[in-house]
Amino acid sequence: MNSKSVRLVQRICIYVILLLGAFVFIAPFAWMVSTSLKPLNETMSLPPRWLPSVIQWENYPLAINEMKLFWRYTANTIFLCVMTVIGTVLSSSLAAYGFSRIEWYGRDKVFVLVLATMMIPFPVVMVPLYTLFREMGWIGTYKPLWVPSFLAGAFNVFLLRQFFLTLPKELEEAAKIDGANELQVFWLVILPLAKPALIVVALFQFMATWNDFLGPLIYLTDQSDFTLALGLQAYQSKGGGTDWHYLMAASTLVVLPVVVLFFFTQRYFVEGIATTGGKG
Amino acid sequence: MTKTEKRNMVLGLLFISPWIAGFILLTLYPLISSAYLSLTDYSVLSKPIYIGFDNYERILVDKLFWQSLWNTFYFAALSIPINLLSAIFLAVLLNFDLPGKKIFRTIYFLPSLVPMVCLGVLWQWMLNGQIGLVNQALWPVFDTFNALFGTTLTPPNWLADPAYAKAGLVLASMWGVGNAVVIFLAGLQDVPRALYEAAELDGCNFWQKTIHVTLPIISPVIYFNGIMSLIGSFQVFAVPYVMTNGGEGPGRSLLFTATYIFNKGFEAWSMGYACAVALILFVIILTLTLLATRLSERHVHYASK
Numbered sequence: 001m002n003s004k005s006v007r008l009v010q011r012i013c014i015y016v017i018l019l020l021g022a023f024v025f026i027a028p029f030a031w032m033v034s035t036s037l038k039p040l041n042e043t044m045s046l047p048p049r050w051l052p053s054v055i056q057w058e059n060y061p062l063a064i065n066e067m068k069l070f071w072r073y074t075a076n077t078i079f080l081c082v083m084t085v086i087g088t089v090l091s092s093s094l095a096a097y098g099f100s101r102i103e104w105y106g107r108d109k110v111f112v113l114v115l116a117t118m119m120i121p122f123p124v125v126m127v128p129l130y131t132l133f134r135e136m137g138w139i140g141t142y143k144p145l146w147v148p149s150f151l152a153g154a155f156n157v158f159l160l161r162q163f164f165l166t167l168p169k170e171l172e173e174a175a176k177i178d179g180a181n182e183l184q185v186f187w188l189v190i191l192p193l194a195k196p197a198l199i200v201v202a203l204f205q206f207m208a209t210w211n212d213f214l215g216p217l218i219y220l221t222d223q224s225d226f227t228l229a230l231g232l233q234a235y236q237s238k239g240g241g242t243d244w245h246y247l248m249a250a251s252t253l254v255v256l257p258v259v260v261l262f263f264f265t266q267r268y269f270v271e272g273i274a275t276t277g278g279k280g
Numbered sequence: 281m282t283k284t285e286k287r288n289m290v291l292g293l294l295f296i297s298p299w300i301a302g303f304i305l306l307t308l309y310p311l312i313s314s315a316y317l318s319l320t321d322y323s324v325l326s327k328p329i330y331i332g333f334d335n336y337e338r339i340l341v342d343k344l345f346w347q348s349l350w351n352t353f354y355f356a357a358l359s360i361p362i363n364l365l366s367a368i369f370l371a372v373l374l375n376f377d378l379p380g381k382k383i384f385r386t387i388y389f390l391p392s393l394v395p396m397v398c399l400g401v402l403w404q405w406m407l408n409g410q411i412g413l414v415n416q417a418l419w420p421v422f423d424t425f426n427a428l429f430g431t432t433l434t435p436p437n438w439l440a441d442p443a444y445a446k447a448g449l450v451l452a453s454m455w456g457v458g459n460a461v462v463i464f465l466a467g468l469q470d471v472p473r474a475l476y477e478a479a480e481l482d483g484c485n486f487w488q489k490t491i492h493v494t495l496p497i498i499s500p501v502i503y504f505n506g507i508m509s510l511i512g513s514f515q516v517f518a519v520p521y522v523m524t525n526g527g528e529g530p531g532r533s534l535l536f537t538a539t540y541i542f543n544k545g546f547e548a549w550s551m552g553y554a555c556a557v558a559l560i561l562f563v564i565i566l567t568l569t570l571l572a573t574r575l576s577e578r579h580v581h582y583a584s585k
Contacts, residue, residue: 011376011378014373014376014378015378018378018384022386022388022499025387026387027389027417028391028406028455029391030406031402032405043411045357046410046411047416048416057454081389091299091528094295094297095295095297095298095299097291098294098296099295100293102288103292103294104285105289107282107292109294112347114303119511119565119566121511121514121562123312123515123537123538123560123561124311124558124562124565125306125307126313126545127314127317127540127545127554127555128309128311128317128555129310130546130557131322131324132309136512148305149299151298151299151302152299153308154299170545174494183515188501189318207393210395211396213396214518215439218542219282229395230396230397232397233397233400233401233522236431236522237402237522237526247401247405248401249400251401251402254396254397257392258395259393262390266386270462273463273466274465274466275461276463
């Protein structure tokens with residue numbers, strides 16, 4: 001065989017592997033949606049049926065009904081998402097500016113400390129944080145879940161700093177000659193240019209809040225305050241465990257906004273994730 | 281310091297002040313407080329009572345703690361290499377210029393967006409021993425094998441079997457490998473084409489190129505993803521918690537250290553004890569990260585910039 005046909009065979013092999021893999025990766029989604037549209041007895045049928053005999057759209061309103069406070073959970077989650085996104089974008093961009101656009105003694109050493117804090121997982125500090133918030137009377141409120149986002153999380157500071165470093169120095173020099181102070185440079189020059197990076201940070205924070213489970217689990221006490229993630233788990237563990245069609249419908253409803261958001265913002269997602277890994 | 285230097289210092293610190301406040305309140309204070317609380321008997325409702333190293337002594341002989349630690353190491357040792365290898369493998373394949381590669385990339389990435397709780401609920405269903413999709417896919421394989429060799433093997437009962445529960449969790453976590461794939465793909469873009477061309481001139485085939493050119497060049501990315509999945513797997517909590525309906529799995533096979541901290545702290549309200557376990561977990565993660573870093577200094581190739 002000449003090298004051209006070797007190459008063709010190689011490409012076909014790769015294509016087949018990727019197709020099979022894609023099927024495996026889609027299958028759980030397909031299974032989730034198809035289960036969510038089945039009548040209960042068909043969820044248990046053997047051998048399994050890929051498609052319901054009759055599509056039961058009513059499973060969705062029924063699942064929402066079963067979860068009881070579904071819309072309340074949704075509103076709570078959206079509230080937390082809005083607060084944490086605002087907090088994160090504001091505080092991390094300020095801190096990232098301080099770590100990239102101003103030269104001060106010891107700056108890069110402090111930044112190493114920023115990176116180091118990323119290595120401390122939440123379970124390690126959750127007990128003392130809980131006692132701290134308890135002393136402040138914040139347990140059972142949303143404050144432990146959104147106030148910290150106004151204190152510049154390390155990951156977001158890192159991401160924005162990487163972006164700010166790529167902007168040319170001449171920008172702020174020109175603005176300063178025109179008499180702008182540092183805050184004006186930050187707000188009027190850097191932030192507008194950093195819009196793509198800010199969108200990335202906002203997206204990541206939205207996802208993190210939407211997905212967060214452990215935080216709401218320890219801080220929230222009243223069921224009517226639960227987020228969607230916590231509400232779904234509460235429903236599943238309290239006897240929802242056999243109504244697989246409802247559980248899958250509820251799960252689909254929790255996943256769906258994230259997937260839709262991704263399709264509208266794909267470019268930012270992929271660039272943002274790429275930045276976290278390689279371009280450090 | 282000159283006047284400008286002083287001014288810049290003040291300005292810099294002002295700008296990073298949200299981070300400083302966060303560092304003190306959300307990192308430094310909890311760590312110090314944790315160290316103190318770990319030396320106390322503290323149930324939240326009453327004041328902490330100093331008891332010296334009692335908690336640590338009890339941890340040393342606490343079977344549940346050791347089991348949780350064993351489970352955590354077991355899961356990490358299984359999931360980190362599997363996830364890294366499959367992510368690199370997929371990234372290398374997705375880096376080929378094939379028709380529809382954008383669609384493939386989206387398909388492989390999408391599951392990593394699924395919230396942990398949904399992932400847990402969905403995979404509890406997927407891994408169901410009787411009607412789960414995983415075993416439905418495995419049955420034909422087992423049937424063929426049994427017919428050929430006259431054996432009577434059956435697919436595992438995943439989450440209901442202590443020997444397979446962690447493997448089931450690894451399967452579920454592999455589904456979310458797309459995030460690492462995207463990072464590797466970005467890394468692959470940095471491999472200079474000229475290097476491949478030189479390797480081709482030397483007669484290297486695809487695997488030789490992958491091993492001698494691609495892997496060394498993307499080794500910093502491997503290191504980064506390795507550290508991330510190390511930290512991630514040592515704090516695994518949400519997915520097993522949801523999969524077991526807030527339990528610990530059969531024979532406590534899904535009792536992880538983070539689960540144990542949660543149970544001790546927020547179920548048994550032994551906050552002092554929970555802090556001691558948390559600090560031990562912290563020291564373990566720190567040690568492993570430093571070890572990995574030392575290792576990487578020898579093997580990770582950084583392009584001189």
